[in-house]
Each structure stands twice: as structure tokens, then as C-alpha cells.
Amino acid sequence: QKEVEQDPGPLSVPEGAIVSLNCTYSNSAFQYFMWYRQYSRKGPELLMYTYSSGNKEDGRFTAQVDKSSKYISLFIRDSQPSDSATYLCAMSAGGYNKLIFGAGTRLAVHP
Amino acid sequence: DTAVSQTPKYLVTQMGNDKSIKCEQNLGHDTMYWYKQDSKKFLKIMFSYNNKELIINETVPNRFSPKSPDKAHLNLHINSLELGDSAVYFCASSQSQDQPQHFGDGTRLSIL
Numbered sequence: 001q002k003e004v005e006q007d008p009g010p011l012s013v014p015e016g017a018i019v020s021l022n023c024t025y026s027n028s029a030f031q032y033f034m035w036y037r038q039y040s041r042k043g044p045e046l047l048m049y050t051y052s053s054g055n056k057e058d059g060r061f062t063a064q065v066d067k068s069s070k071y072i073s074l075f076i077r078d079s080q081p082s083d084s085a086t087y088l089c090a091m092s093a094g095g096y097n098k099l100i101f102g103a104g105t106r107l108a109v110h111p
Numbered sequence: 112d113t114a115v116s117q118t119p120k121y122l123v124t125q126m127g128n129d130k131s132i133k134c135e136q137n138l139g140h141d142t143m144y145w146y147k148q149d150s151k152k153f154l155k156i157m158f159s160y161n162n163k164e165l166i167i168n169e170t171v172p173n174r175f176s177p178k179s180p181d182k183a184h185l186n187l188h189i190n191s192l193e194l195g196d197s198a199v200y201f202c203a204s205s206q207s208q209d210q211p212q213h214f215g216d217g218t219r220l221s222i223l
Contacts, residue, residue: 008152038152041217042216043201043203043215043216043217044214092209095209096159096161096208097208098156098159098167098169099156099212101154101155103151103152103153104153104154
């Protein structure tokens with residue numbers, strides 16, 4: 001079993017839809033949680049960074065962390081074609097522990 | 112201004128050759144990383160340096176050797192390239208191990 005599980009998709013939605021992306025994990029020591037967006041032929045770009053449990057909102061993006069269920073989510077409201085990319089969750093126990101990435105979910109938002 | 116820059120962007124070479132990839136960050140970060148992203152887009156850490164000191168060294172063949180001349184640079188040298196080395200290699204940096212990492216745009220390595 002992988003430490004971080006993420007459905008690779010692809011996920012196809014119409015413009016304006018609410019998108020929900022999720023990851024589950026097995027290591028209860030994880031306490032730093034991130035979401036990255038990766039466009040084709042580009043490097044991952046940080047979208048959201050959360051420490052421990054709770055919600056964080058930034059514009060159309062909301063990140064949720066539920067440590068009791070070992071489950072994190074990224075919601076995208078009013079999705080746009082420019083949101084079409086691969087979304088990677090990542091998490092770490094902190095300190096000198098490495099960052100573990102999910103496999104990435106490919107999202108396509110069509111006009 | 113590019114925060115994390117890698118050169119070259121593309122590298123096509125023959126099996127058995129030796130090649131280097133360079134990385135520079137202008138963010139003033141203390142920690143730098145090398146990742147490998149395979150054809151399935153899975154991103155896996157190879158090495159991590161903090162202030163020029165090796166912190167993380169994953170199970171990577173000895174043919175891969177990172178070098179950090181100063182904390183703004185982390186280069187990756189690969190000896191005796193093999194077909195399985197074909198991938199995209201990403202450099203990243205962060206203020207510290209607990210802070211978010213910022214990535215370069217990758218070096219696409221193809222072995223013929």
C-alpha cells in the first residue's frame with residue numbers, strides 16, 4: 001500500500017462546476033499538507049499549504065484536512081478551462097522527513 | 112525573474128554517456144532538492160541538501176551524484192546513463208524542510 005493514494009483520473013467537468021480532488025494517506029505522523037498544480041511541460045506550482053487539520057481558503061480554492069480520517073481535499077469553485085492541469089497532493093511529517101507526493105489527478109475543464 | 116531555474120531544459124543522449132544538470136535558485140532558500148518524475152507522472156525525491164549538506168539520499172544508484180557548491184546551487188551528475196534514466200528531473204528549493212517547496216520547470220532526459 002502506498003503512503004499516499006490519489007485517484008489519477010482523468011476528471012472531466014464543464015466550466016463553472018465545483019471540482020473535488022482527494023487524497024488519502026496511511027502515515028499518522030503527517031502534519032504538513034500541500035496541493036500543487038502542474039501544467040503540461042511545467043514544474044509543480046504550489047496552490048495551498050496547510051499545517052495540521054482544518055480548512056484554508058484562497059480565492060476559488062479551498063483545502064480541507066481531516067487527520068482523524070487521514071483524508072485531504074481540494075475544492076475548486078467556478079472552475080475555468082485554465083484550471084485544466086494535473087493536481088498533486090503532497091504531505092510530510094516535518095523536520096527532515098521527505099515530502100511524499102500522490103500520483104496526481106488529471107483535470108480537464110471544458111468550455 | 113525565474114525563482115528556480117534548471118539547465119538544460121532538454122537532454123537527449125546515448126546510453127553510457129555522462130551528463131550533468133544544473134540548478135540555481137534566487138529565493139535565498141537554505142534547502143534544495145532533486146526529484147525524478149517518471150512516465151506515469153509520479154514524483155519521487157532523490158536528494159535533499161540543507162546549506163550544502165546532504166540531508167536525504169534516497170535509494171538512488173551510485174551513478175547519480177549531487178553536488179552543492181553553495182546553497183543557491185545544486186547540480187546533478189549522472190554517470191553511465193541507462194535507458195531507465197529517461198524521465199523528467201525537477202529541482203526544488205524551500206526556506207527549510209518544513210516549508211513549501213518551489214519547483215523549476217524540469218529537465219527532460221531522453222536516453223537513446
